[in-house]
Amino acid sequence: MAGEFALIDRYFVRPTPSAVLGPGDDCALVQPTPGMQLAVTTDMLVAGTHFFPDTNPLNLGWKALAVNLSDLAAMGSKPRWATLAGALPAVNEEWIGKFAEGFFACAAEYGVDIVGGDTTRGPLNLCITAFGEVDPGRALRRDGAKASDLIYVSGRPGLASLGLAHLQGKVLLPEPWRRLCQTALEKPRPRVALGQRLLGIASAAIDVSDGLLADLGHIAKRSGLAAAVKLVQLPHLPKGTTHEAIPRALALDCQLAGGDDYELCFTVPPLLNLQLAAIATELELPLWCIGQMTAGEAGEVTVFDPDGLAIDFDHRGYDHFG
């Protein structure tokens, strides 16, 4: 059975061309681009809380890094480096090999060097810290929205939680939607290119990890504003799902409160929104205007139905200790 150091060497030490010194010393050494700001994010993923213990380790490896890159994307920063710390209940080299394969595939896809880490024994737990660079003063924060800014979301929020509902047996998705939703859940694509293209355009941004309304609520709260979302402007879930197979209440729940989408929700001053069509085309990624920021109670998000009536919807995202 391989020891800790041999395991680390075999699976987690890869070339780190963008680092001065990679894994194997007390610290990694990196040379930040002079003058740039560093965006730093850390996420802890726990078996049973964030993923099923029997999740395909290939997908888990991808997702563990992807959710951190999503945070970097939400700031508009360019991903550079990451560290990985993991507790494992036992040595299962096949599992570790698959996990590393998915993890490094995501790192390669987004140009991130894994510069360091820590491996230990314990209940399955993965903690990743990621670093990106952004021009000083340009980062997309949550607190920059202004009243009358338009609210946008990328992609199709709700797919990941529909995929989860399918895995949980709450709904039976027909193909190809099952595959589409399950891919959204298991192998999310952080919107890194979008985040960087929104610099100078978006006034605020967040990634949709806790649910669309909850995350929009964070922008609203930090910006001291309320938000109005028009249900009819939300991207439909794929045709053939909502109308035939998916109960309406579940679809709405997934769209408005489903976590794990890792799309970007952002606000844009009127007129600047004219640039978004070109960005959507360039990135081949739909961008939907779903509402508007308004003066009102800070953090309050109201959803309006097609008749302009406020919908009573109180599922406000996932809270680990709520």
Added chain:
Amino acid sequence: MAGEFALIDRYFVRPTPSAVLGPGDDCALVQPTPGMQLAVTTDMLVAGTHFFPDTNPLNLGWKALAVNLSDLAAMGSKPRWATLAGALPAVNEEWIGKFAEGFFACAAEYGVDIVGGDTTRGPLNLCITAFGEVDPGRALRRDGAKASDLIYVSGRPGLASLGLAHLQGKVLLPEPWRRLCQTALEKPRPRVALGQRLLGIASAAIDVSDGLLADLGHIAKRSGLAAAVKLVQLPHLPKGTTHEAIPRALALDCQLAGGDDYELCFTVPPLLNLQLAAIATELELPLWCIGQMTAGEAGEVTVFDPDGLAIDFDHRGYDHFG
């Protein structure tokens, strides 16, 4: 019962004067000093593996950060920022409050701003990532030792593991040594000032976390050298312990293979060692010359007794999956 966000706000959001943007957004933003290199380290601490589940949370908070600052110290870097991710089995506000108190006491002592984090539910697990700055090309690495460089260690390696032996009932330490050893175990002081003073003097350095011989072995291996340690030159454990209360074999085991000391082990070219006495005086920290690097099999560490005979000692540090 407080929710996740309220908990984070109450205990873990403190002023971060050295950051552009602290906790509460998708990422923290920091402005690295232009031209400086960034040293990055991450450590995961698991209940039952790294600490007793009933450890005083005040000490645990201190130590969780201190072990990371020790890695920064071993590179000679100046600590700047850290992130904290934690999984907790349940909300125990008293525990969390005490943990935060110890954690932020260590942060304040060493001038570190806690710029971000993540809180979730799960088996008790703490993951900290810390960042320090160091002049390009000057960081103390493990691979810089040369044959004939002298080997040094700070403080008194072995105190922490003697303290652990006491807690485990393997030995009964008399006062004041019990207190001294238990403090070394529970509230280690990372050698941050020493690390920075060794820039330009030490050729290689490591912090003693896995045990003196094991960690010296890492320097030897990465430098392509062997190391010779003279037992008689090791700092004695406090008088009254080794001779009266502590079995000789246990004392030796603690000194040579005890983990958790967080002293620095480093190599210094002959002649440059003349500067160490002044540094020891300035920092009020004993620095012991315990041997010399030699040509030989890379990574081999040999301990010699007072008669110049090699001692058979095969306990080579802690390996979580060995």
